[in-house]
Amino acid sequence: MTHRDFATRAIDHPVRGAPATGDVVPPIHLSTAFEMDDPGAPGQGYKYSRFGNPTRDTLEATLAGLEGADHALALSSGMAAISTVCFSTLSPGDHVVAFESLFGGTKALFDDLLAPMDVDVSYVDATDPSNVAAAATADTELVWAESPTNPLLRLCDIEAIAAIADEYDARFAVDNTFNTPYVQRPLELGADVVVYSTTKFLNGHSDATGGAVVTDHETWMEHARFVGAKAFGAVMAPFDCYLVQRGLKTLPLRMDQHQANAQAVAEFLADHSEIEHVYYPGLESHPQHDLANEQMDGYGGVVSFEVAGDAAVAKAFLEELDVFNLAVSLGGVESLVEHTASMSAGNLSAEEREWAGISESLVRAPIGVEDVDDLLDDLATALEKL
Ligand SMILES: Cc1ncc(COP(=O)(O)O)c(C=O)c1O
Known part of the structure; x- marks a missing residue:
């Protein structure tokens, strides 16, 4: 990440002044397939849009930069981002500790999809971190929180909960949709993963559904990319990536x-x-x-x-x-x-x-x-x- 200020990073992007055209605004790459130099050797590094797309890469680089993180993954909705984190992290028999105050779609995913797969979820009042510590077990793989929560605007102490998650070797994911990285950067406070519904403040114009996962964990992100983009195929469409990129500037x-x-x-x-x-x-x-x-x-x-x-x-x-x-x-x-x-x-x-x-x-x-x-x-x- 450069040391530029947040507002400068929100406007800058990795393909500024691209050699062929000098674009000031990142172009929208609609192509679903990319020409190869020879069989098995992608020409410009791209092969097929579900695996990777230049417009999406540009947005992901900007999102990671705003969070001060190494990696970001742009997905088709906030729920796609949340599902990707869950299915990249959890297996049958695992345990989750979740803040009881949370977005209804996340709770439905935990209760209606994960619970039948033998993933046990303990809901706690995470406004007091000791409740998270009391609920965590040797099987806890994921700690999940929003801060502030939807719709009651409750907060949790991200730094304190990150320390508890570390003790149990669990991944701590924070849904930072209400805040955006302009207001709060959970990774700096010790969280492992940040998720967004970009549908909300990040895009900011109520005209594109999308989501994002941001982290510093390279190996886990490779797996999350496999799960969210390749297996679920829940990628953000190039035009929506462009809209979010444009929204981020302001x-x-x-x-x-x-x-x-x-x-x-x-x-x-x-x-x-x-x-x-x-x-x-x-x-x-x-x-x-x-x-x-x-x-x-x-x-x-x-x-x-x-x-x-x-x-x-x-x-x-x-x-x-x-x-x-x-x-x-x-x-x-x-x-x-x-x-x-x-x-x-x-x-x-x-x-x-x-x-x-x-x-x-x-x-x-x-x-x-x-x-x-x-x-x-x-x-x-x-x-x-x-
Ligand atoms: C806090 C929070 N997280 C996630 C989501 C889901 O986002 P999406 O509707 O983009 O799937 C929402 C939607 O309202 C939300 O408020």
């Missing part, structure tokens, strides 16, 4: 604005009588505000909150919003809002939602980069109508 600008807006929204909501609780690590009232200051370079762009009242009141409030879009997902330039119990957690039973801490009045609001006064006015007007 990542620092966007994250600064997402975070400034999110802080203002969180403070506004925390003071409002119609709001019962606000979850945002940037608030001093967040139980892990100090940890956020230690391991994050900001507080992220997602705010969750509970409206005073039941599901009907929360839904009535969402219907009154105009600037915010009623939609799942997060991380795009536009502010979104969802009633979590009936939208991203709508496939869970009431008991499962209760277990996950998702109340009927919980609203998740990924904050965009619009003018903050318009966002605050929109919220104030909708709350007045309740």
Whole structure:
């Protein structure tokens, strides 16, 4: 990695000024097959796009550089990245320790795919690292956490958990989707693997589904590349690689604005009588505000909150919003809002939602980069109508 600053690395790319054309922007290589010099000898190092593609290589080099890591793998979705890590690491009989607060798709993968394959998962409250230590066993191969978690914005002490995972010789993977490497770099804190849904903040424009795995472990990454790219065939398409590469150029600008807006929204909501609780690590009232200051370079762009009242009141409030879009997902330039119990957690039973801490009045609001006064006015007007 060069010693350039993050914002410079987000814009630079390995094929800048390519000898033939001098491209300032990396080209999109759509070819699925590449001409060979002779049978068995790939001409320019490429053979077949599922195995390797120049547009994907360029994005992977940029993603690794932003993380300060040696290797990155770009895949077709965040779930493809998570599945790749699991299936590259785990075998029947293995044990996983997972933060109990985590993205529903990851939990479904653990419960519905891994458990029937005789992979045992212990869910713990990882806000206290001693719970991770207490659950780990000689069979623990993988420790899994998000920080902050989706949708409750809980944090875990990445450095402390990395030390526990090391003791058990387990791989520690962190889903850093909410933060991006601009805000938090788990590998620097001792994690082994970082995964992303690039669909969110990394691309940032809500127009390409993708995922990434980033690590310094060369041999493990070779295996993960075999699993995710060659065997699953879950590679990111060249055009989507181009979109993510383009999105990355404004990542620092966007994250600064997402975070400034999110802080203002969180403070506004925390003071409002119609709001019962606000979850945002940037608030001093967040139980892990100090940890956020230690391991994050900001507080992220997602705010969750509970409206005073039941599901009907929360839904009535969402219907009154105009600037915010009623939609799942997060991380795009536009502010979104969802009633979590009936939208991203709508496939869970009431008991499962209760277990996950998702109340009927919980609203998740990924904050965009619009003018903050318009966002605050929109919220104030909708709350007045309740
Ligand atoms: C934290 C987190 N990880 C992973 C994913 C899955 O990403 P994708 O939808 O790109 O598969 C999501 C999606 O919402 C997410 O919020």
